[in-house]
Amino acid sequence: MTNRFVWVTLAFTALSSCHSGPQIRASGEIIKTDIERARRSNAMRCAPRELASAEANLDFSLGELEQGNSQRAYEHVVEAEAMAKKAVALSRDCAPKQVVVREQPQLVVKIEETDKDGDGVLDKDDQCPSLPGPVENKGCPLEAPKDRDGDGILDANDRCIDQPEDFDNFQDEDGCPEPDNDNDGILDTADKCPNEAGPMQNFGCPIVDKDGDGLNDDVDKCPNEPEDKDGFQDDDGCPDLDNDGDTVPDDRDDCPNDPGPPDNKGCPRKYSLVAVTKDRIEIKKQIKFATGSHKIIGKESEQILDEVAMALKDNAQIKKVRIEGHTDSVGNDASNLKLSQRRADSVMAAILKRGVDPARMEAVGFGETKPIASNSTAAGKAENRRTEFNIVEQ
Amino acid sequence: MSAPSANPLRWVLLALTVGASGCGPVQSTAYLIDTETMLGAAQTAQADKLAPYEWTAANLYMAKAKEEVGYSDFEQAVDYAKKAVDFATRARDTALKVGKRNEATSSEPPVPAP
Numbered sequence: 001m002t003n004r005f006v007w008v009t010l011a012f013t014a015l016s017s018c019h020s021g022p023q024i025r026a027s028g029e030i031i032k033t034d035i036e037r038a039r040r041s042n043a044m045r046c047a048p049r050e051l052a053s054a055e056a057n058l059d060f061s062l063g064e065l066e067q068g069n070s071q072r073a074y075e076h077v078v079e080a081e082a083m084a085k086k087a088v089a090l091s092r093d094c095a096p097k098q099v100v101v102r103e104q105p106q107l108v109v110k111i112e113e114t115d116k117d118g119d120g121v122l123d124k125d126d127q128c129p130s131l132p133g134p135v136e137n138k139g140c141p142l143e144a145p146k147d148r149d150g151d152g153i154l155d156a157n158d159r160c161i162d163q164p165e166d167f168d169n170f171q172d173e174d175g176c177p178e179p180d181n182d183n184d185g186i187l188d189t190a191d192k193c194p195n196e197a198g199p200m201q202n203f204g205c206p207i208v209d210k211d212g213d214g215l216n217d218d219v220d221k222c223p224n225e226p227e228d229k230d231g232f233q234d235d236d237g238c239p240d241l242d243n244d245g246d247t248v249p250d251d252r253d254d255c256p257n258d259p260g261p262p263d264n265k266g267c268p269r270k271y272s273l274v275a276v277t278k279d280r281i282e283i284k285k286q287i288k289f290a291t292g293s294h295k296i297i298g299k300e301s302e303q304i305l306d307e308v309a310m311a312l313k314d315n316a317q318i319k320k321v322r323i324e325g326h327t328d329s330v331g332n333d334a335s336n337l338k339l340s341q342r343r344a345d346s347v348m349a350a351i352l353k354r355g356v357d358p359a360r361m362e363a364v365g366f367g368e369t370k371p372i373a374s375n376s377t378a379a380g381k382a383e384n385r386r387t388e389f390n391i392v393e394q
Numbered sequence: 395m396s397a398p399s400a401n402p403l404r405w406v407l408l409a410l411t412v413g414a415s416g417c418g419p420v421q422s423t424a425y426l427i428d429t430e431t432m433l434g435a436a437q438t439a440q441a442d443k444l445a446p447y448e449w450t451a452a453n454l455y456m457a458k459a460k461e462e463v464g465y466s467d468f469e470q471a472v473d474y475a476k477k478a479v480d481f482a483t484r485a486r487d488t489a490l491k492v493g494k495r496n497e498a499t500s501s502e503p504p505v506p507a508p
Contacts (some may be wrong), residue, residue, distance in 0.1 A: 056454040057454075
């Protein structure tokens with residue numbers, strides 16, 4: 001009975017000392033977890049020997065277990081467990097400390113292919129990125145064309161690169177100034193006709209004969225009207241369409257140079273008692289007045305007045321005639337002067353009655369102041385008593 | 395001169411015996427020699443200080459290989475010996491790397507000439 005108890009006790013003890021494979025494997029899984037934890041805690045740095053020992057012993061235990069040596073497997077598990085715990089403990093404060101790393105604002109470098117001057121050459125290839133230029137010149141502008149005299153005509157086209165063009169609408173393309181366009185020796189600035197040659201006396205303008213009458217304009221009083229060359233004042237260049245001014249055009253005037261009424265074909269009328277001269281209308285006989293009076297008497301006096309009026313009408317060129325009254329020296333001067341004035345007025349009135357424009361006449365009494373003969377003789381006194389028709393304007 | 399050839403069966407049996415019984419120990423012994431050689435190289439590189447993890451593992455595996463040889467478990471011994479060689483190699487390489495790195499960090503920058 002006692003022996004039997006001993007054998008049972010020994011068997012129980014033996015069995016209890018044996019370690020089952022699953023139990024060891026389970027322990028191995030726990031150790032593996034510890035080892036992983038230790039690795040995460042940086043045991044490689046703080047507990048490398050413990051970590052290596054734990055891993056090796058765990059490996060050994062599994063090897064022994066495969067060989068069926070549970071006891072040796074157990075021994076290694078125990079060793080592995082101890083080492084794993086030690087590794088975890090040693091590496092507890094070994095894990096890299098968490099450091100808050102603030103992200104620096106990222107500097108964004110923008111790389112763009114730009115072409116600032118827009119010349120088609122990218123800035124990276126453009127030697128003159130701010131100045132446009134062709135590709136063949138590496139983006140730099142070609143040398144600017146020169147204009148040395150600054151007249152706007154480039155030197156390449158400028159025949160006078162140092163003299164600016166004067167731009168006077170005369171050969172302005174050649175770049176050369178033309179100070180005397182017409183080469184007449186008068187500078188354009190003083191030349192009234194800078195593009196037409198002309199003498200100095202004509203201010204640089206050409207002397208022409210615009211009306212073609214053979215007289216150059218510089219001496220032609222009527223440069224735009226041709227001289228009629230009818231032998232009457234042909235040198236002035238002006239046409240004389242009515243040479244004698246009798247209102248009858250020369251082409252219808254039988255006497256173009258002698259004034260005459262139209263009803264006499266422009267020819268002077270033949271007067272019996274008067275004659276029209278250059279400066280007067282001469283009367284061949286005197287007008288008679290009553291003694292000491294201004295009253296005109298005698299039929300012949302009326303005929304003379306008729307012809308004087310006719311002559312004035314026929315000679316329109318006579319603009320004004322002065323009717324003068326003169327006396328001899330008999331009597332006092334003042335009364336003679338008054339008498340001569342009244343007689344001149346009387347003649348003027350008589351002619352006025354015959355239809356002559358009063359504006360063409362004036363009456364003046366000179367008394368005895370202008371004798372034409374001696375007053376000491378009767379013949380002389382008779383000559384001094386007279387009426388004259390002097391032309392004062394024509 | 396005629397003895398070996400007179401008994402050729404004896405040589406064949408000897409070879410078979412050696413091949414059958416000595417293959418495991420020879421192989422494991424060879425690995426163990428390699429391991430010790432590699433560990434010696436690692437120690438020269440100061441792997442015990444500069445690569446303690448690999449150094450420790452290599453030594454443990456070599457010890458375990460020897461233990462397995464003692465148990466005549468040559469196959470297991472060879473496996474452990476291979477691991478020991480592997481760890482010893484890594485220990486040496488790591489020690490050399492760490493040593494170079496330490497030299498680089500401890501070297502002072504050259505003083506510029508006056």
